[in-house]
Amino acid sequence: MATAETRDALVAGAMATLREKGHAHASAREIAGRAGCNQALIFYHFGSVERLLLAALDRVAELRRERYQALVDESRNLKELVAAARTVFEEDLELGHTAVLVEMIAAAQANAALRPEVAERLRPWRGFAADALRGTPAARLGPPEELAHGVVAMYLGLELLAVLDDDPAPAAALFERADSLATLLDLFSLRRRS
Amino acid sequence: MATAETRDALVAGAMATLREKGHAHASAREIAGRAGCNQALIFYHFGSVERLLLAALDRVAELRRERYQALVDESRNLKELVAAARTVFEEDLELGHTAVLVEMIAAAQANAALRPEVAERLRPWRGFAADALRGTPAARLGPPEELAHGVVAMYLGLELLAVLDDDPAPAAALFERADSLATLLDLFSLRRRS
DNA sequence: CTCGGATTTGAGCGAGTGCTCAAGAACGGG
DNA sequence: CCCGTTCTTGAGCACTCGCTCAAATCCGAG
Numbered sequence: 001m002a003t004a005e006t007r008d009a010l011v012a013g014a015m016a017t018l019r020e021k022g023h024a025h026a027s028a029r030e031i032a033g034r035a036g037c038n039q040a041l042i043f044y045h046f047g048s049v050e051r052l053l054l055a056a057l058d059r060v061a062e063l064r065r066e067r068y069q070a071l072v073d074e075s076r077n078l079k080e081l082v083a084a085a086r087t088v089f090e091e092d093l094e095l096g097h098t099a100v101l102v103e104m105i106a107a108a109q110a111n112a113a114l115r116p117e118v119a120e121r122l123r124p125w126r127g128f129a130a131d132a133l134r135g136t137p138a139a140r141l142g143p144p145e146e147l148a149h150g151v152v153a154m155y156l157g158l159e160l161l162a163v164l165d166d167d168p169a170p171a172a173a174l175f176e177r178a179d180s181l182a183t184l185l186d187l188f189s190l191r192r193r194s
Numbered sequence: 195m196a197t198a199e200t201r202d203a204l205v206a207g208a209m210a211t212l213r214e215k216g217h218a219h220a221s222a223r224e225i226a227g228r229a230g231c232n233q234a235l236i237f238y239h240f241g242s243v244e245r246l247l248l249a250a251l252d253r254v255a256e257l258r259r260e261r262y263q264a265l266v267d268e269s270r271n272l273k274e275l276v277a278a279a280r281t282v283f284e285e286d287l288e289l290g291h292t293a294v295l296v297e298m299i300a301a302a303q304a305n306a307a308l309r310p311e312v313a314e315r316l317r318p319w320r321g322f323a324a325d326a327l328r329g330t331p332a333a334r335l336g337p338p339e340e341l342a343h344g345v346v347a348m349y350l351g352l353e354l355l356a357v358l359d360d361d362p363a364p365a366a367a368l369f370e371r372a373d374s375l376a377t378l379l380d381l382f383s384l385r386r387r388s
Numbered sequence: 389c390t391c392g393g394a395t396t397t398g399a400g401c402g403a404g405t406g407c408t409c410a411a412g413a414a415c416g417g418g
Numbered sequence: 419c420c421c422g423t424t425c426t427t428g429a430g431c432a433c434t435c436g437c438t439c440a441a442a443t444c445c446g447a448g
Contacts, residue, residue, distance in 0.1 A: 022304030023218070025304050099303075108357070149355065152355065153354070153355050156350070157351030160296065160354075163303045173340050
């Protein structure tokens with residue numbers, strides 16, 4: 001088999017394993033089993049399991065970027081652009097991209113060497129959210145990067161909770177009440193304003 | 195040593211390990227080392243490492259409940275009560291309680307048997323946030339349990355991100371702009387309203 | 389003190405891990 | 419066809435894991 005095909009199969013296996021079994025069970029033998037090849041190939045092609053998992057994270061970011069570009073190209077005005085941003089985030093949740101991200105972030109806590117690598121690969125997420133805000137009315141409320149931090153945090157948290165009681169209903173209901181949640185957050189800032 | 199003392203030492207060791215090294219490194223030998231005793235004691239007193247970690251989660255919830263009760267007793271009106279809610283959440287982040295919670299939730303994804311146990315112990319968090327909202331002006335915006343889901347999700351997400359680029363500044367700045375974030379979320383709900 | 393149950397210990401088992409390595413298979417240019 | 423490079427394989431090493439167990443220790447009641 002060509003190198004590219006084997007690499008793709010391994011990356012796909014790594015993505016699926018991270019999504020379904022989590023980082024703790026993303027062993028070389030498990031991933032290779034899903035890819036239908038020998039576990040030694042991971043070390044031949046990627047050098048270590050960790051590098052393969054980071055390659056999987058890169059692949060998720062790439063898929064995400066392509067989808068984002070397509071939606072942006074379709075948008076004809078600011079309102080549609082903002083809608084596109086929300087669509088991409090919701091699709092991330094459905095496709096398991098957020099799950100892969102959460103797994104790698106959680107693993108990075110226990111591994112100092114992994115931390116900057118994951119942080120670097122998270123930048124597109126924040127950057128994407130910030131881009132969607134730049135030039136919109138929301139931008140006057142604060143630096144887009146700062147606001148984007150909160151948006152990304154909420155999506156990561158929703159993924160964690162969704163995994164827990166495998167019922168997407170609460171998250172979906174939340175999206176339907178996004179304006180209510182906004183008012184709620186205003187309420188939580190009472191202390192500072194009083 | 196008395197049974198209670200040994201159990202307390204092991205629970206404290208488990209909490210510290212979860213906070214600083216994460217679930218993946220919360221092994222029997224590591225925890226027992228922090229507690230200053232033999233690893234076999236974990237199985238004698240708790241039956242398994244997993245049960246000890248759940249006991250640690252219970253302990254965090256207990257500490258949290260005590261702090262909450264104290265703040266509620268001090269509150270003299272609705273505004274102070276809401277401020278107390280926010281204080282408890284922020285203290286959770288500082289004390290590492292949220293980190294313990296995030297670790298256990300992430301671990302529960304890979305372990306179906308662990309999932310309901312963690313979900314049950316998460317209920318106080320959601321319940322606490324919901325209680326703080328019940329009877330307040332925010333309650334008319336939607337079921338308090340639903341709004342509480344979003345609040346808890348955001349705090350969990352902030353913990354994940356704070357670990358990543360070990361800089362608490364973004365989260366702190368976000369709290370200072372809680373009203374801005376609220377407006378931002380309104381903006382993200384544009385699609386449904388347009 | 390003696391005794392007996394509760395507690396603690398260190399050694400060790402079987403399983404799973406990341407990773408290496410020598411050997412074989414596949415493939416493509418000469 | 420042949421040969422050299424690239425790719426793949428299964429065995430295996432050193433390590434850590436959760437957990438068990440027999441033996442040692444502690445400690446309070448009688």
